[in-house]
Amino acid sequence: MSFVFGMHIMEGFLPMKWAALWSIAALPFIIAGCRQIAGVVREEPKLLALLAFAGAFVFVLSSLKMPSVTGSCSHPTGVGLGAILFGPGAMVILGMIVLLFQALLLAHGGITTLGANVFSMAIVGPFVAYGVYRLMSKLGAPQGLSVFSGAALGSLITYLVTAAQLALAHPAEVGGFYASLVKFAAIFGVTQIPISIAEGLLTVMVMNLLMAYSRDEIESLSLLRNGGSIHVNN
Amino acid sequence: MSIIKKNVILLFMILALLVYALVVNQGAEFGGADGEAESVIAETSPDYTPWFQPLWEPPSGEIESLLFSVQASVGVGFICYYLGYRACLRRKEREPKCD
Structure with a gap:
């Protein structure tokens, strides 16, 4: 049996009960995400291109497996950018589409582990990215630093959630959940540290371009309009 | 600072991170992190067999x-x-x- 390397939980590697549990946990977020995207389509159809842009960013970044200081590879998630622009709900759907594509065509992740992978990469990641970004903006951090921190932490915590999901399903015989968590976190978490930093920097680069070329679209995102957290230097 | 300047600096920072990872681990395999996770699962749950296979590989x-x-x-x-x-x-x- 040959395994294709990827960074999500592999097909069949979560026992049925955990696979079901994570799928059920992801469901309400998926429904809320559909509603949020439907809201964008209805109220601000001109923002669809920017939404597609955020989706394309996830598509590209999750295909780039990068070398890490641990001597293994992992890939960025790309969900931070869209979460910062549109809020985390929209990214649940965009992230899920990418995970589905990779599960079906690349044997990367899986159908039975889709719920768990959606939960880590498309729910926790975007919520962390969005939360950190908003918090830092409120505290008066420069926009670049807020974007960097949001995207980088969202990416890192995605993989810590993956480690926790695996540890819950496969606790060590000695030491149980925590002993397993330490092992999985050492693999996924430590590998992801430099890659999260790279993702944070790349997200700042793309945000710089968007601020230069799509200022009006970004301003019309009601989310940012209410928060007033985007500063435009022109 | 212009956007181009900023982004070129950011790009070089990203490249430096990736090149550094390659340089400090010259003998490493650079396999996927999930491949290593599989060997941990084999340790913690030696009897575990995946109950579903990818539909297509x-x-x-x-x-x-x-x-x-x-x-x-x-x-x-x-x-x-x-x-x-x-x-x-x-x-x-x-x-x-x-x-």
Whole structure:
């Protein structure tokens, strides 16, 4: 049996009960995400291109497996950018589409582990990215630093959630959940540290371009309009 | 600082991170992190057998990298189309005469 390397939980590697549990946990977020995207389509159809842009960013970044200081590879998630622009709900759907594509065509992740992978990469990641970004903006951090921190932490915590999901399903015989968590976190978490930093920097680069070329679209995102957290230097 | 300058600096920071990872681990395999996770599962749950197999797997590493490249290029294609389109719109706003 040959395994294709990827960074999500592999097909069949979560026992049925955990696979079901994570799928059920992801469901309400998926429904809320559909509603949020439907809201964008209805109220601000001109923002669809920017939404597609955020989706394309996830598509590209999750295909780039990068070398890490641990001597293994992992890939960025790309969900931070869209979460910062549109809020985390929209990214649940965009992230899920990418995970589905990779599960079906690349044997990367899986159908039975889709719920768990959606939960880590498309729910926790975007919520962390969005939360950190908003918090830092409120505290008066420069926009670049807020974007960097949001995207980088969202990416890192995605993989810590993956480690926790695996540890819950496969606790060590000695030491149980925590002993397993330490092992999985050492693999996924430590590998992801430099890659999260790279993702944070790349997200700042793309945000710089968007601020230069799509200022009006970004301003019309009601989310940012209410928060007033985007500063435009022109 | 202009955007180009900022982004070139950021790009070099990213490259430095990746090159550093390659340089400090010259003997390493650079396999996927999930491959290592599998060996941990084999340790913690030695009796565990995956209960579901991927419906379809790329028949070779070449086909797999083809599909990954397709994924990346479709994404980059749209990103560049969008940025080019927006850059052109902005230029037209600034210089209405230059079509």
